[in-house]
Amino acid sequence: MSASTGPRRRSTGRQVLVAVYAVFAVAAGARSAVQIATKFDEAPAAYLLSAFAAVVYVVATVALRYQGPRAFAVALSSISIELVGVLAVGALSLADPGLFPDQTVWSDFGSGYGFVPLVLPVIGLVWLWRQARDRSVPPAAQGSPSS
Secondary structure, three states: OOOOOOOOOHHHHHHHHHHHHHHHHHHHHHHHHHHHHHHHHHHHHHHHHHHHHHHHHHHHHHHEOOOHHHHHHHHHHHHHHHHHHHHHHHHHHHHHHHOOOOOOOHHHHHHHOHHHHHHHHHHHHHHHHHHHHHHHHHHHHHOOOOO
16 A cells, blocks of 8 residues: 555554544444334434444544545544534434434433543544644654744
């Protein structure tokens, strides 16, 4: 694989971020699959929303794993969608609990998952911002004191 499309160099922060996204992809995907298969008629919007969240987590996981402008754009887009989703669904689920008769990954700002769904996109966006900032500063200037 070329340097622009292959796996990113390994860093502990990246590995942890990718691992957490992968865990959430599996958790949200498995939960929604079981709910859709066994009790879809009880809360279809909630279960489909959890399935959508799982897809967003999968896309973010894959995009964070790779480098290059396309992977960066996909990661930025998916994590931004995740943040908007958790904020919107979190607010709606608190304002009108009847909208989601059963919990979604993003209900109550992810309270069922220890609020990780609320914190994770913030961490992901900060990490992406730092990656973009580090790439835009020439290596010689990174160690130079500012005047």
